[in-house]
Amino acid sequence: MVTKKIFSFVLVIMFLLLGSSSAKTYKVGGSNYGWTVRDDSWAEHKEFHVGDSLIFEYDQNVNDLTQVSNSLQYESCDNSSPKAVYNTGHDVVTFKEPGHHYFITSNHIQCVGGLKLDVLVVHGPSSPSTPPPPPPSSKNHGPSRQIPSSPPPSKHNGPSRQIPPPPPSKNHGPSHQSPPPPPPPSKILPSAERMHAVGDTSGWSVYNSYYYEKWSEDRQFRVGDTLFFEYNKHINDVREVSNELDFESCNPTSTIAVYKTGHDIVRLTRPGVHYFVSLKSGLCHAGIKLRVTVQPSTEDVTVPDVPKMKLSPINRCTRWWWLCSFRRHH
Structure with a gap:
C-alpha cells in the first residue's frame, strides 16, 4: 500500500514538471x-x-x-x-x-x-497571473449589516417641504460670458528619420562622380537623416567641405569634418547643400565626391488649425437679403 502511494506521488510530480515546462x-x-x-x-x-x-x-x-x-x-x-x-x-x-x-x-x-x-x-504562456488582493476581513463575525437603500421616512406626516429656487440676481444687465477657449495646438507632422548607405552596395569606392550624383538625385534627404560611408580606411577617407568651389576643385582648405574609420555615420543636422569628398591618393579627382541637398525636418513643418469665422446676426441678415435680391433679379 505504501509503495503504491509513493509511486502515485512520483507520477504526479513528473506530470506537473512536464506540463509546466x-x-x-x-x-x-x-x-x-x-x-x-x-x-x-x-x-x-x-x-x-x-x-x-x-x-x-x-x-x-x-x-x-x-x-x-x-x-x-x-x-x-x-x-x-x-x-x-x-x-x-x-x-x-x-x-x-x-x-x-x-x-x-x-x-x-x-x-x-x-x-x-x-x-x-x-512572458511565458503558463505564467500565473497575480491574484487580486482579498477584501479586508471584518472584525465582526456576526451577520453583515446592510445599509438601507433609502433614508427612513420622516415622522412628520405633512406634505414634503420643497427647497425654493435661488432668488434671481440683482444685476439686470447682460450676463458676463467667459472668454472663448484658446484654439487647439497646431498639428505637427511625424518625423521620419532614415539612414542612407552611400553608394548602396558599392559603398564609397566608385571612381565616377556621376554615379554619386545620380545616387543623390534619386533620394530625398531631411534634417535628422544619417549618411553611412563604407570604404577601405587604408586607402580612403571622408571629408566634408563647406562650399561648391572646394567641392569641384577637391580642395581641403574649407574642411568642416574628417572621417576615417571605414564605416562612418554622418548625421545631417542642418538644411541646405552638404559637400563630401575623398582626398586620399587623389580619389576625389577620380570621382569619389558627393553633393547632398537636405530639406528641413518634418518636425519643423506645422499645419495651423484656422478657426472658423462666426457671423454676427447683422451680417447674417445682410447676407440673406443680398442672396434673396440676387435670386429675384435672375
Whole structure:
C-alpha cells in the first residue's frame, strides 16, 4: 500500500514538471543557412517567450554574435558598447526577461547588409497571473449589516417641504460670458528619420562622380537623416567641405569634418547643400565626391488649425437679403 502511494506521488510530480515546462529552442535562420545570411521572414510568425532559447550557428573565423542594448545601436550597427559578445560558432542565448532583444554581427559589412535580428520576447504562456488582493476581513463575525437603500421616512406626516429656487440676481444687465477657449495646438507632422548607405552596395569606392550624383538625385534627404560611408580606411577617407568651389576643385582648405574609420555615420543636422569628398591618393579627382541637398525636418513643418469665422446676426441678415435680391433679379 505504501509503495503504491509513493509511486502515485512520483507520477504526479513528473506530470506537473512536464506540463509546466513549455520552453522552446529555435535555430536562427533555420537548418539551411543559420546565422550567415539576411532573412527578414524567419521570425515573423514566431512567438518568443521568457525561457525560450536561440541557437546561432556560423563560421567563427569570419563572423560573431553581438547583443546590443537599444534600437539605435541596432539600426546603426554600433557595436562599441555591446551588452554581450559570443564567438563560439554555436551560441545558445536564453531569454530571461521580456522586451526587445537586439542581435547584430560586429562584421560591419554583413551587419549593414542585413545580418541582424530583433526579437520581441513576452512572458511565458503558463505564467500565473497575480491574484487580486482579498477584501479586508471584518472584525465582526456576526451577520453583515446592510445599509438601507433609502433614508427612513420622516415622522412628520405633512406634505414634503420643497427647497425654493435661488432668488434671481440683482444685476439686470447682460450676463458676463467667459472668454472663448484658446484654439487647439497646431498639428505637427511625424518625423521620419532614415539612414542612407552611400553608394548602396558599392559603398564609397566608385571612381565616377556621376554615379554619386545620380545616387543623390534619386533620394530625398531631411534634417535628422544619417549618411553611412563604407570604404577601405587604408586607402580612403571622408571629408566634408563647406562650399561648391572646394567641392569641384577637391580642395581641403574649407574642411568642416574628417572621417576615417571605414564605416562612418554622418548625421545631417542642418538644411541646405552638404559637400563630401575623398582626398586620399587623389580619389576625389577620380570621382569619389558627393553633393547632398537636405530639406528641413518634418518636425519643423506645422499645419495651423484656422478657426472658423462666426457671423454676427447683422451680417447674417445682410447676407440673406443680398442672396434673396440676387435670386429675384435672375
